[in-house]
Every structure is written in C-alpha cells, then in structure tokens.
Amino acid sequence: MTEDINYEKWYNFIKNVYNKNNINPNTILEMACGTGNLTKHFAEDNYNMTCFDLSEDMLSIAYKKLRKYKNVSIRHMDMRNFKFNKKFDSIISICDSINYIIDKEDLKKVFLNVYNHLQNDGIFIFDINSYYKLSKVIGDNTFVYDKDDVFYIWENTFEDNIANFYLTFFVNGDGMYKRFDEFHQERAYQEKEIKELLKEIGFTKILVYDGLSQELPNDQSTRLNFLVIK
CATH class of the missing domain: 3.40.50.150 (Vaccinia Virus protein VP39)
Structure with a gap:
C-alpha cells in the first residue's frame, strides 16, 4: 500500500x-x-x-x-x-x-x-x-485496488472530524487467497x-x-x- x-x-x-x-x-x-x-x-x-x-x-x-x-x-x-x-x-x-x-x-x-x-x-x-483530504477526498468514499497478488477494498466514513478506514484484504499465497481485515482512524x-x-x-x-x-x-x-x- x-x-x-x-x-x-x-x-x-x-x-x-x-x-x-x-x-x-x-x-x-x-x-x-x-x-x-x-x-x-x-x-x-x-x-x-x-x-x-x-x-x-x-x-x-x-x-x-x-x-x-x-x-x-x-x-x-x-x-x-x-x-x-x-x-x-x-x-x-x-x-x-x-x-x-x-x-x-x-x-x-x-x-x-x-x-x-x-x-x-x-x-x-x-x-x-489535510482536513480537505480526509473530509472530502477520502471521507465517505470507497476505493478498490487490484494489484498483482493483492486485492483490497478500502471503505471510509467521516464523522466528528474523524476518518474511519475499513480495509479488507485478499492476498494470494500458493494459489489460495487469504482474507484479513484492518481498521484505522485519522483525525x-x-x-x-x-x-x-x-x-x-x-x-x-x-x-x-x-x-x-x-x-x-x-x-x-x-x-x-x-x-x-x-
């Protein structure tokens, strides 16, 4: 990433x-x-x-x-x-x-x-x-990435000056995709x-x-x- x-x-x-x-x-x-x-x-x-x-x-x-x-x-x-x-x-x-x-x-x-x-x-x-980026560019938007052996979805919400990042990853290993999730916050x-x-x-x-x-x-x-x- x-x-x-x-x-x-x-x-x-x-x-x-x-x-x-x-x-x-x-x-x-x-x-x-x-x-x-x-x-x-x-x-x-x-x-x-x-x-x-x-x-x-x-x-x-x-x-x-x-x-x-x-x-x-x-x-x-x-x-x-x-x-x-x-x-x-x-x-x-x-x-x-x-x-x-x-x-x-x-x-x-x-x-x-x-x-x-x-x-x-x-x-x-x-x-x-910047405030503009977190509130207008990233906030309340969803992004999807597909690169090589990694596919992930990045869903975001913005409330009370906090940007919440919900990420779901699918990583290819030995022909099998493994899923894991992450949660991040930025003010x-x-x-x-x-x-x-x-x-x-x-x-x-x-x-x-x-x-x-x-x-x-x-x-x-x-x-x-x-x-x-x-």
Whole structure:
C-alpha cells in the first residue's frame, strides 16, 4: 500500500529544508519510522539516526533493513510518551503519522515531547493529511485496488472530524487467497489548530507548505508540511 510513496523525494525535500534554513543536523530523531524506508536514506548519508515506532511488526522489518548501519538506533516507543536522555538537532515524522493521534490533548503531549527533546534552533518537520483530504477526498468514499497478488477494498466514513478506514484484504499465497481485515482512524486537523498547539507549547517560527513543495497551501491542498524551528 505504500509503493506510491517516494521516500527518496521525501529525503530530498527534508535535506533541502535543512539547507535553506542553514541547519546541518548531526543527530536526527524519526518518530513513527515504520519499516525504516526513510531512515535508510539518512543512514546511507551518514546521519546519526534514532528512530522509533509503536508497531512491533513494522519494527521487525526495520531491524532487518537497518541492522547493518552502525549509525542507527531503533526503539519501540509511543509518540505520546517517548523519553531519551539527550536532545536532537532535528526531529522528523512523515506519512501523516500525526493524524493518527486522535485526541487533541495527546497531540499536545507529542508536541511537548518534541519541544523537550529538540536542541535550541533545532527543526521539527512533519506532515498531515489535510482536513480537505480526509473530509472530502477520502471521507465517505470507497476505493478498490487490484494489484498483482493483492486485492483490497478500502471503505471510509467521516464523522466528528474523524476518518474511519475499513480495509479488507485478499492476498494470494500458493494459489489460495487469504482474507484479513484492518481498521484505522485519522483525525482531520485544521492548519490553524496545529499552529495554535505548537505556539502554546512554545514554538514561534512555524512555516507550512503544500506537500513536498515550497508553495503555500490552498483550500484543496491534500497534504500539509510543517517546518517548525525551536
């Protein structure tokens, strides 16, 4: 399901942000690293990476992918209460992981944790699925995919700012299709809401872009990228 995500493009976007803001981070913390696809790009460029995720299944894949890199440390942690005895030059999180924080007070905890683990003049980079995307593009719609040996149905509802994702997979193995189901939720946040929370924590310089561009977002932007400097 993530084959359409261009991790190299994400990597180049983040590197460009560093360069434009005259930031040369030595230590980077990646929240919700998943299977380590983005982490690998930074590891290969000799950055000192610390990454964590809540999913043990994803981390097991990340361990296999990243174990050869001496400059990568992998942890099993939650964005809402992670704790390290050091601060980082940059903290990053991609692929709308922030939307998975359903409770607004929990999101405040995430941002406070980030603030406390970020060096002065450090940069926090993250993205969200926009309110428009979750409410109008994905919400109350059904999508069907048929790719190679995987067929799945993605049904969605949107209510009270929450997008509910109901996924049914049929995966071909040895000529037999096996069915399994997943349920996910994302909260649709307005750009203003995110900015208010960040300012409440203490962040002052907050920039927002339309996706992986240098353009300002508009009413139909589907992804918002936040660049936050402490």
